[in-house]
Amino acid sequence: MSRLAIIGAGYVGLVTAACMAQLGHEVIGLDIDPERVRLLNQGGVPIFEPGLAELIAANQERLRFTTDPAEAHATGEFVFLCVDTPPTYSGDADLTRIWQAIESMPLSDGDRVLVTKSTVPVGTGASVQAELARRGFVRLDYCSNPEFLREGTAIQDFMHPDRVVVGSNEAATRARVAALYGPLDTTIVETNVASAEMIKYASNAFLATKISFINEIANVCEATGADVRTVAHGMGLDKRIGPHFLQAGIGYGGSCFPKDVSALKQLAGNSGYHFQLLTAVLEVNELQKRRVIGKLKRHLGDQLRGLRIALLGLAFKPNTDDIREASAIVLASRLLAEGAEIVVFDPVAMENARSLLPSIMYASTAEEALVGADACVLVTEWAEFVHLDWAGAKDLMRRPLLIDGRNALDGETLVGLGFTYEGVGIPQ
Numbered sequence: 001m002s003r004l005a006i007i008g009a010g011y012v013g014l015v016t017a018a019c020m021a022q023l024g025h026e027v028i029g030l031d032i033d034p035e036r037v038r039l040l041n042q043g044g045v046p047i048f049e050p051g052l053a054e055l056i057a058a059n060q061e062r063l064r065f066t067t068d069p070a071e072a073h074a075t076g077e078f079v080f081l082c083v084d085t086p087p088t089y090s091g092d093a094d095l096t097r098i099w100q101a102i103e104s105m106p107l108s109d110g111d112r113v114l115v116t117k118s119t120v121p122v123g124t125g126a127s128v129q130a131e132l133a134r135r136g137f138v139r140l141d142y143c144s145n146p147e148f149l150r151e152g153t154a155i156q157d158f159m160h161p162d163r164v165v166v167g168s169n170e171a172a173t174r175a176r177v178a179a180l181y182g183p184l185d186t187t188i189v190e191t192n193v194a195s196a197e198m199i200k201y202a203s204n205a206f207l208a209t210k211i212s213f214i215n216e217i218a219n220v221c222e223a224t225g226a227d228v229r230t231v232a233h234g235m236g237l238d239k240r241i242g243p244h245f246l247q248a249g250i251g252y253g254g255s256c257f258p259k260d261v262s263a264l265k266q267l268a269g270n271s272g273y274h275f276q277l278l279t280a281v282l283e284v285n286e287l288q289k290r291r292v293i294g295k296l297k298r299h300l301g302d303q304l305r306g307l308r309i310a311l312l313g314l315a316f317k318p319n320t321d322d323i324r325e326a327s328a329i330v331l332a333s334r335l336l337a338e339g340a341e342i343v344v345f346d347p348v349a350m351e352n353a354r355s356l357l358p359s360i361m362y363a364s365t366a367e368e369a370l371v372g373a374d375a376c377v378l379v380t381e382w383a384e385f386v387h388l389d390w391a392g393a394k395d396l397m398r399r400p401l402l403i404d405g406r407n408a409l410d411g412e413t414l415v416g417l418g419f420t421y422e423g424v425g426i427p428q
């Protein structure tokens with residue numbers, strides 16, 4: 001059993017805290033948001049992540065939260081940095097919160113390891129180590145331990161990871177951090193700090209590339225009459241390609257892929273290398289979200305002004321309330337610019353969207369969103385949308401036009417019900 005301080009109680013920090021407590025470690029979570037900490041100490045959970053509330057409740061004895069850095073650092077043999085690293089306007093990673101967290105670390109005795117789980121550009125670990133040395137931290141080791149969990153299945157991903165990457169320039173530090181994950185049945189990749197940092201960026205950039213690739217194939221399918229679902233299936237059976245991340249749709253979003261692809265592109269550029277492939281990946285993803293507008297216009301005419309468009313889903317994917325960089329945000333904004341009326345429904349993410357999209361309408365059920373709609377766009381493939389009573393839904397709409405942005409619905413059945421159905425990369 002070890003004592004861990006987890007800095008940042010967001011999606012990664014809370015899952016890490018709860019799972020590390022479940023593995024038997026004693027954990028204190030630190031956050032700068034007093035409301036968040038108050039809620040957590042009262043047994044509440046500030047984010048939607050399946051199973052998280054239960055896991056936190058089950059590990060209460062080994063898990064507490066504070067806003068006081070001195071209290072958190074007094075107990076931690078291992079200090080995990082899990083703060084957010086959002087994009088700046090330039091597309092680089094904003095490391096403000098990393099530096100704030102480091103500045104609030106009190107200089108204290110004892111052998112400790114600072115472990116960075118936040119996604120940071122290659123070279124950040126070296127800068128952090130130099131800063132800590134300058135501030136007189138002599139008995140503090142450093143480790144890059146990037147996180148690969150996916151929102152919606154985060155606990156499963158943490159407890160059954162494909163690999164754990166442990167990057168330190170000291171073998172003893174790598175062994176100490178790897179030992180924390182001892183109970184997990186997984187492969188530990190031991191490497192230096194820079195390579196660990198790059199593994200995270202390269203992994204996300206590769207997955208985003210796969211998505212943009214299949215989306216471009218889908219667009220060519222639309223122009224040529226092939227069906228991207230069969231194409232992806234046929235491709236994915238090739239073990240060198242694999243079936244994952246070959247689902248065509250209206251683009252990736254979320255708190256990781258967009259910012260990490262952009263940060264890697266900028267990192268390369270800042271180092272003097274022009275990463276052309278990533279420029280295309282980003283551009284394809286942007287255009288992919290906007291293609292929905294063209295599809296709507298093809299069916300509804302060039303003027304969307306005054307038409308009522310229902311968007312089902314706001315979260316960037318099902319089973320999360322995270323709307324960061326969600327395709328729905330761009331789509332809603334584009335449709336507003338066209339003068340359309342937008343009505344949305346999402347099972348859990350609506351509160352997060354209200355301040356970002358104040359001039360759209362928020363329905364309290366999917367059915368309510370569809371009443372009087374000229375078109376429906378399925379943006380997030382929540383199970384409740386896939387299993388909606390679509391026959392009943394059709395009667396609620398003014399026009400039965402359904403754009404399936406995730407190829408999640410059975411188009412043939414919907415056409416049989418009288419819908420005009422259009423997926424992504426599916427022949428009309």
Ligand SMILES: NC(=O)c1ccc[n+]([C@@H]2O[C@H](COP(=O)([O-])OP(=O)(O)OC[C@H]3O[C@@H](n4cnc5c(N)ncnc54)[C@H](O)[C@@H]3O)[C@@H](O)[C@H]2O)c1
Nearest residue numbers: 008009010011012031032083084085097100101118119147
């Ligand atoms: N969300 C994911 O699916 C995911 C997956 C893998 C990696 N990551 C990476 O993990 C990091 C965290 O992401 P997230 O989604 O958990 O972010 P988040 O925004 O959900 O949580 C960050 C938390 O850190 C807190 N915080 C900010 N500055 C602080 C400080 N100085 N001291 C204490 N707390 C502070 C914030 O209040 C917030 O609660 C990012 O670098 C992200 O790229 C995220």
